[in-house]
Amino acid sequence: MSTSRPLLDVRDLRVDYDVAGAASWRRRTLTVVRGVSFTIDPGETYGLVGESGSGKSTTGRAILRLADVSGGSVRFDGEDLASMPRRTPLSYRRAVQAVYQDPAASLNPRHRVGRAVVETLARHGVRGREARDRAALWFERVGLTAEHMSRFPTQMSGGQLQRVAIARALVLEPRLVVCDEAVSALDLSTQSQIINLLRDLQEASGVSYLFITHDLGVVRHVSHRVGVLKKGELVEQGTTSEIFDAPRHEYTRKLLAACPAAHPAGRDERRAVRVARRAAARAA
Ligand code: ADP
Ligand code: MG
Numbered sequence: 001m002s003t004s005r006p007l008l009d010v011r012d013l014r015v016d017y018d019v020a021g022a023a024s025w026r027r028r029t030l031t032v033v034r035g036v037s038f039t040i041d042p043g044e045t046y047g048l049v050g051e052s053g054s055g056k057s058t059t060g061r062a063i064l065r066l067a068d069v070s071g072g073s074v075r076f077d078g079e080d081l082a083s084m085p086r087r088t089p090l091s092y093r094r095a096v097q098a099v100y101q102d103p104a105a106s107l108n109p110r111h112r113v114g115r116a117v118v119e120t121l122a123r124h125g126v127r128g129r130e131a132r133d134r135a136a137l138w139f140e141r142v143g144l145t146a147e148h149m150s151r152f153p154t155q156m157s158g159g160q161l162q163r164v165a166i167a168r169a170l171v172l173e174p175r176l177v178v179c180d181e182a183v184s185a186l187d188l189s190t191q192s193q194i195i196n197l198l199r200d201l202q203e204a205s206g207v208s209y210l211f212i213t214h215d216l217g218v219v220r221h222v223s224h225r226v227g228v229l230k231k232g233e234l235v236e237q238g239t240t241s242e243i244f245d246a247p248r249h250e251y252t253r254k255l256l257a258a259c260p261a262a263h264p265a266g267r268d269e270r271r272a273v274r275v276a277r278r279a280a281a282r283a284a
Helices: 056-063 090-095 113-123 128-141 146-150 158-170 188-205 216-222 240-245 250-257 264-283
Strands: 008-020 027-040 045-049 071-076 096-099 176-180 208-213 225-230 233-239
Touching: 008 056, 027 045, 027 056, 027 071, 027 208, 027 225, 045 056, 045 216, 056 071, 056 176, 056 208, 090 096, 096 158, 113 128, 113 146, 113 158, 128 146, 128 158, 158 188, 188 208, 188 216, 208 216, 216 240, 225 240, 225 250, 233 240, 233 250
Parallel strands: 027 233, 045 208, 045 225, 096 176, 176 208
Antiparallel strands: 008 027, 008 071, 225 233
């Protein structure tokens, strides 16, 4: 693994969407991400924050090749995504995974949850006994048991389902996981359990995360570095303490002021997170 080269290098990224104009037969171009540049190193968590509609998910989608790169470049491990075939190579799909806000939405309600992980392995050539064993191992790594594999989604809590989604994302041993609002729908104590789990898995495997969230409290807990998106533009980026302790941009200050848990004034909320985390650690 190279130490001098970032794992992900996003440079001057622009993403345009074609939308219906005022007159519906006329299409117009909407630029929702403009001139965004950042890097993520191996083993690093980069937090991307901003209000709803600021282009966070679109940035993640461009990296996942679910949205077209209209300008600039995205390089993964030195390779420009634009030079890849239109149909994303299996090797890239394996290396870059995603975890979304609603795990139930990506699980078939009629399938036992273990199957989602086993089928992910099958798509990448791991089948039969080996796939089942590896899936069981990952259920344990994410704090579930092999017994949970035979449950249906409705028989699990939101936090447990998110653990399944994390097992499915990590079972292929990716190098980057795009976590798009991955803990936003969870209650506070489940949120800190999942954050701790992601951190433990990162320490064990060296995986990198692009952690997308509107929640500054969350981003502060998970990120090594943070970028602040406003209307498609990255207005500020820096280490987590630079952004939270000495924000330079007016917009960052405004976001911080609106989020008590991420702000010095929000000591009670921060304490609540710590207490919840300790309780979770005791319960584990
Ligand atoms: P965020 O994740 O920060 O809330 P998004 O990246 O989802 O923001 O959206 C950024 C902007 O792009 C929003 O104005 C949204 O309405 C618009 N948008 C998102 N997806 C599409 C699409 N497929 N077609 C047209 N516009 C879109
Ligand atoms: Mg989003």
